Amino acid sequence: MRILVVDDDQACADCIGAILRDEGFVADHVTTLSDASLSATLAPYEAILVDRMLPDGDGLDWVREQRRSGSTVPMLIITAERDAVDHRVEGLNAGADDYILKPMPLDELIARIRAVMRRPVATLDQVLRAGNVTFDPGNREVRVAGKPLRMPRRETCIFEMLIRRAGKTVAKGVLEEGLYSFEDEVSSNAIEVGIYRLRGHLMGSGATAMVRTVRGTGYVLEAPDEPITVPEAPGAVPEAALVAAQVAVVLSNQSASSAATIPAAIAASLPEAPPSETAAAVVAAVIAVSLAKGR
Known part of the structure; x- marks a missing residue:
């Protein structure tokens, strides 16, 4: 999630930006209201922190103007200039x-940011689900079939953006905007690498939700109605797949007249599998080999 910090105090902004990034946010920093207006049109922000006394005006007037233009982005005034009660009331009435x-404990600042972000959208902090995978925005925890899945910050952020729009295509540019600030140097394949690693985490944990590439557009998180059977042990192969593999080997080495017959020795050595799975595997193998041989 992306947050804009509008403050001409570089030291203060750096401190706020650092704690935001530690909490999993992407932080952009500008020092003027004109730059804030430009940034707000270029990137989707989940919250904006605005100082009052800025080089080109009062941050409160900017908040008021944003509200008049229809902006619903949560906005927090952060200032040390005016601490009278009437000033605070004025700020809240203006749309903040x-x-x-300032100063205030940084953990309280993060708590206040999360609190205002919960207000505009009722579902923002509710647990999200796709297949057997859940995401809790409150503690940024991913679980697969109830078990925690720990991932690096970048993969977690990508997953959050995808699961919030599960079933819908998310453009690559949208992912970049949610992951990187204006100051970050982003490689051309950064998103592709992040998606590749995210898929590895999901597949390795037995997730039924998977990321599909929509060529030329972006990515979509999909969860089939029926659970996908995933081997429990790393490197394990479903027994029905072994059946199909052995049948395919036999058929590929036989003549057309004997292609439908599995030698007794091979049949006896096939691993045990549910009858329905074994039958399906055999049929698939016969069809595949027949097509390959042009029968």
């Missing part, structure tokens, strides 16, 4: 979601 006085 919170009015924070």
